[in-house]
Amino acid sequence: MPNEALSGRTYLVVEDEYLVASDMQTMLESAGARVFGPVSDVRQAMEVLSEPSLEIDAAVLDINLHGEMVYPAAALLARRGTPFIFVTGYDCAAMPKEFSAAPCLSKPTVEADLIAALSEISSTRDLGLAAEQM
Incomplete structure (x- = not known):
């Protein structure tokens, strides 16, 4: 069922377990969102996030990707202002x-x-963007 806060937005999914990633992709798409990925390791996530043309609204990050922590990707997202x-x-x-x-x-x-x-982080970002435009 489409969700007003997610509909039409693009979310990056970073998840190393295929079935979990597939389930999350299905959940997001059924809410009306677009899914970029999923990507399954930190190196690939960093490459994707380093692409200047990448336009995502937010990301879903599995903390442990094949034994490697996703924190470098989270730090890059934080620097970009992407929730x-x-x-x-x-x-x-x-x-x-x-x-x-x-x-x-x-x-x-x-x-x-x-x-x-x-929905919560998307609406928080919307509030921040609206305030910047004033």
């Missing part, structure tokens, strides 16, 4: 303090939780 959420099979409390404000969802990800978290 993101984390998903993990581990404890969200173990995140570095610099990312503690980012929403963190446990896997397996529940569709309603994913949509709600992305």
Whole structure:
């Protein structure tokens, strides 16, 4: 069912587990969003995020990608001013303090939780962009 906050937006999915990535892609597309990716490792995520023409509204980041932490990609997103959420099979409390404000969802990800978290960061970004334009 389309979601007003996500409809027409583009989200990058960074997830190394094929079935989880596929499920998230399906959830987002059924909410009316476009999905870029999924990409499955940190190197590939950094390459994608370094592309100047990349236009995404937000990202969904699995914290642990084949044993490598996604934090360099999260830092790049933060520098670009692009909101993101984390998903993990581990404890969200173990995140570095610099990312503690980012929403963190446990896997397996529940569709309603994913949509709600992305809706929240999307609407927060909209408020920030509107304020900049005033």
